[in-house]
Amino acid sequence: MFCILTTLIYYTIMDRFTLTRRLVPHLLVNYSSHSSYSLMSGKMGGALFFSLYSRSAGIAYYDDFSENLVDDVYNHLNKSMPIGFAYGLCGIGWAIEYMLGHHLMEGDSDEILNEIDQKVMEIDPCKIIDKSFAKGLWGIFMYVLTRLESFDRGRSPLPFDKEYLSRLHTAINHNLHVENNTLQKKLRIDYERFLCGRTDYSKPLEFPDFMFQNLPHNIENPNLCPLGIERGLTGLALKNILQ
Numbered sequence: 001m002f003c004i005l006t007t008l009i010y011y012t013i014m015d016r017f018t019l020t021r022r023l024v025p026h027l028l029v030n031y032s033s034h035s036s037y038s039l040m041s042g043k044m045g046g047a048l049f050f051s052l053y054s055r056s057a058g059i060a061y062y063d064d065f066s067e068n069l070v071d072d073v074y075n076h077l078n079k080s081m082p083i084g085f086a087y088g089l090c091g092i093g094w095a096i097e098y099m100l101g102h103h104l105m106e107g108d109s110d111e112i113l114n115e116i117d118q119k120v121m122e123i124d125p126c127k128i129i130d131k132s133f134a135k136g137l138w139g140i141f142m143y144v145l146t147r148l149e150s151f152d153r154g155r156s157p158l159p160f161d162k163e164y165l166s167r168l169h170t171a172i173n174h175n176l177h178v179e180n181n182t183l184q185k186k187l188r189i190d191y192e193r194f195l196c197g198r199t200d201y202s203k204p205l206e207f208p209d210f211m212f213q214n215l216p217h218n219i220e221n222p223n224l225c226p227l228g229i230e231r232g233l234t235g236l237a238l239k240n241i242l243q
Helices: 002-032 043-057 060-075 089-101 114-121 137-148 162-173 181-195 233-242
Strands: none
Touching: 002 043, 002 060, 002 233, 043 060, 043 089, 043 233, 060 089, 089 114, 089 137, 114 137, 137 162, 137 181, 162 181
16 A cells, blocks of 8 residues: 555655646746746746756756746836835746745845835735735735845844834734635735744745646647736646755
């Protein structure tokens, strides 16, 4: 019985790696000419995948490709982009924090993300109508908390002023959303710990589960599937290498 179970686990792992390896050429070709720069549907999601895949496969070329995608995203950042997590600046900033914290890229997060932080503070959180993680208040809150808990924050000043953080705290406490209640509770607990000076800055940033919902099952023809993380091939490949 043990031998059978071990064999099944082995082939399950092999199947995941085989599937991911099959998707890589398709992702390489399509991200090279992709026109979106967001985390969930654009080049930032591709950069995140290829940086992790390079480490997993031990092939430096994919890390170079990831770096080129990040440079392209960064060069196209502008204040006309939406602010949200899935398709805007907060998702891009979150991904950069993830890559820095997991040593997938080098740099000073405060320097790299300063423009995004300033843009975030231009919007009064108490006046945000959309409360969702994808486009609204809770996605912005997740980004802000990620910045406050940044791996090197223990020796760096805060990227947001006290007035903004106070308004954000008020908005969160008055806008509990039915979407992903478990994640909401976790974020609120983490924020309370931050306010009490009990943040663990060594804790690695993790992917929220909602990023991997409704992934494709049939990929016989990859051209019929979305490219990005959201319900797409990158999300499937990314989930495979994180397991």
